[in-house]
Amino acid sequence: MTWADRFSPYAKRFQASSLRELFKLLGKPGLISLASGAPEPSLFPTPQLAEIYAELLREPANLQYGTSEGYGPLREQVAARMTARGVRCDVENILITNGGQQGIDFAGQLLLGPGSGLAIQNPSYLGAILSFRPREPRFVPLDQLSGAAMAYVMADFHNPTGLSLSLEERLALTDAARTAGAALVEDDPYGELWFDTPPPSSLATVDLDGRRMDEGNVIHIGTFSKTLAPGLRVGWVAAPRPVISQMVLFKQAADMHPSTLNQVAVSRALEGLPADHYAGLRALYRQRRDQLLTALDRHIDPGVRITRPNGGLFLWATLPEHLDASAIFPDVVAAGVAYAPTEPFHPLGGGPNTFRMGFTLGDADRFEEATKRLASVLNPLL
Ligand SMILES: Cc1ncc(COP(=O)(O)O)c(C=O)c1O
Numbered sequence: 001m002t003w004a005d006r007f008s009p010y011a012k013r014f015q016a017s018s019l020r021e022l023f024k025l026l027g028k029p030g031l032i033s034l035a036s037g038a039p040e041p042s043l044f045p046t047p048q049l050a051e052i053y054a055e056l057l058r059e060p061a062n063l064q065y066g067t068s069e070g071y072g073p074l075r076e077q078v079a080a081r082m083t084a085r086g087v088r089c090d091v092e093n094i095l096i097t098n099g100g101q102q103g104i105d106f107a108g109q110l111l112l113g114p115g116s117g118l119a120i121q122n123p124s125y126l127g128a129i130l131s132f133r134p135r136e137p138r139f140v141p142l143d144q145l146s147g148a149a150m151a152y153v154m155a156d157f158h159n160p161t162g163l164s165l166s167l168e169e170r171l172a173l174t175d176a177a178r179t180a181g182a183a184l185v186e187d188d189p190y191g192e193l194w195f196d197t198p199p200p201s202s203l204a205t206v207d208l209d210g211r212r213m214d215e216g217n218v219i220h221i222g223t224f225s226k227t228l229a230p231g232l233r234v235g236w237v238a239a240p241r242p243v244i245s246q247m248v249l250f251k252q253a254a255d256m257h258p259s260t261l262n263q264v265a266v267s268r269a270l271e272g273l274p275a276d277h278y279a280g281l282r283a284l285y286r287q288r289r290d291q292l293l294t295a296l297d298r299h300i301d302p303g304v305r306i307t308r309p310n311g312g313l314f315l316w317a318t319l320p321e322h323l324d325a326s327a328i329f330p331d332v333v334a335a336g337v338a339y340a341p342t343e344p345f346h347p348l349g350g351g352p353n354t355f356r357m358g359f360t361l362g363d364a365d366r367f368e369e370a371t372k373r374l375a376s377v378l379n380p381l382l
Contacts (some may be wrong), residue, residue, distance in 0.1 A: 013134035017126060017344050022326060025333045030182065032370040034292075034357040035340040037313050043281055045269055046228040053261070053269045062261050066253045068098025069244070070236070071263035077270055078222070078236045082213075086205035087220060087238060093213040095251065096258045097242050099234040100189050100223035105131045106201070106247045107150065107185045107219055107237075112137045117148030119182060123345035123354070125159045128152055128187065134287065137179065139347040142173070145180035156199040157190035157312025160342045160356035164310065166225075167200035174207040177217055181266040184218045189226050192278055194311035195286035204238065215241045217361040224266055227281065234258060234266045285360065288367075290357040295367040299375040314358045323381060335374040 004012075016347065026033055056062040074096055074348065079089040081267060097103045108131055112118060118137035120129075132152070145151060153173065155165045177184040186203040200206075204218040216239075223235035237247060251257065274280075294313060296306055305318040317339070325341040332338060339355040362370070 010134060013136065014130075015133070017130060018284070018326070019126070019340065019344055021231070022329050022341065025330065026338055028333060028336070031333065031336055031338060032362070032366055032373070033338040034359070034362075034370060035338045036361065037356075038315070038360060039226055039230060040284060040288075040360050043284060044231075045277070046272065048269055048272055049229070049265060052265050052272075056261060056264055056268075063263050064091070064260060065248050066234075066257045066260040066263070067325070068248045068257045069243060070094070071259055071260065071267060074263050074267040074270075077267060078238070082204075082220070082238050086201055087216075087237050088209075088210075088212045090213070090318070092241050093238055093244060095237045095239075096263060097221075097232045097235045097237055097248050097251070098255065098258055099126055099225055099230070100221050103221035103235055103237040104128045104152075104187060104213060107183075107221070108132045108135050108137075108218075110243065110246055111150040111183055111185075116150070117139075117145075119145050119148040119151040119181070120347050121153060121158065122348040123160055123342050123351055124152065124186065124347055125154060126345050129200050129345070129347050139334075141348060143176075145182050148180060148182040149208075150185055151177050151182050152185045152187065153203060154190075155203050156188055157193060157309055157314075159190070159356075160314050160345050161316040162198045162307045162309025162312050162314045163316075167206075170200055170203055170206045174203055174217070178207070180227075182363045186218050186220045188220060189223045190312040192227055193281060193285055193313070195282055195289065196310050199311065200242055201300045213238060214247050215268075216240055219243055227278065228266060228269060232266060234262055242367045282311075285311075288359040288362060289315070289367075291364040292357065292362070292367045292371075295364070295371040299366075299379075300370040301375070301379045301382040304378060313358055313360050315359060317355050317357065319353040319378070320354075320382065321353055324352045326352065328377060328381070332374065335373040335377050337370045340376070 075091045075094040078094045079091050088167040112135040114136040116137045119142045204220040208216045209220045215316040307316045339357050342354045343352045
């Protein structure tokens, strides 16, 4: 008997994404990869964190077990930040998680079973799809909420498209979710990374319309991965108390509590962040978006449609329908560049002709070279 034969039916439903195979090609020397969504490391508050950790490590209590809900002062800070955004939270409405991904996984654990209706954008975030799929939900389009248990939505600077919902769309969606009795799960890692104007109010803000979080229909998932550093693995769920109480049980079963040391460090870092921290992130990512778009406009055939996001970390490209971004991928890598094919980001099917490009890592010269290489493969096909 092999190990795989012993795995439970639930375990067997976890499938590696087809991207894993394609991304094995990424080790090629000299390759310029636009496939990643990793933040720019020079933006991490590394000097501040070095000082904070040095100080925290003088106090053994910072290495002790903590509570499953998370570190109290950090929960207070998150509740205050959410309240400032129009989501009136008490500390009891906040659970600290190991990144946003754990909040997504807990939302699926809370709401989805075999056959549950899961209304979802198409495309959607691959990490969420991979977490939800083994629970065997019935994926349906976002405009077919009737009978759905959950709607999972990125309203701001969506991964992979980079696009945001308009205020009208947010109003319609929050209304429709309430009418259908579907819990609205808002995944918002990018809302603070806007470039020109802030996005419309969050789905939680629109849904509450001034009421307190406990009266809401939204489970809001946030993270410090894109605004501080992803390796800290600190995120949060803001939700009505019954949701938080149940997720605390999940947290106890999964990993007991978030890292004490990292939570205290994030809490201190938030207190000491320079006033222009967020402006600095926005300015650099905005510049890189512009540099990549300029290079693409210069070199890529206009038959490739490319989104022009006003925030976040990604551009999304659509090739003519007869082309397949995964099939072309080996040629693209052979030319010395890589993107992320986004067919696997489509829970409702479709999208073989689409791909995502991250603009976080690079500068004008690197993007110029990357797009020349990409053009050498794509333009002759158009
Ligand atoms: C839409 C979306 N949600 C959640 C995550 C997970 O982030 P975290 O590092 O906080 O787990 C990501 C990461 O890229 C993301 O793009």
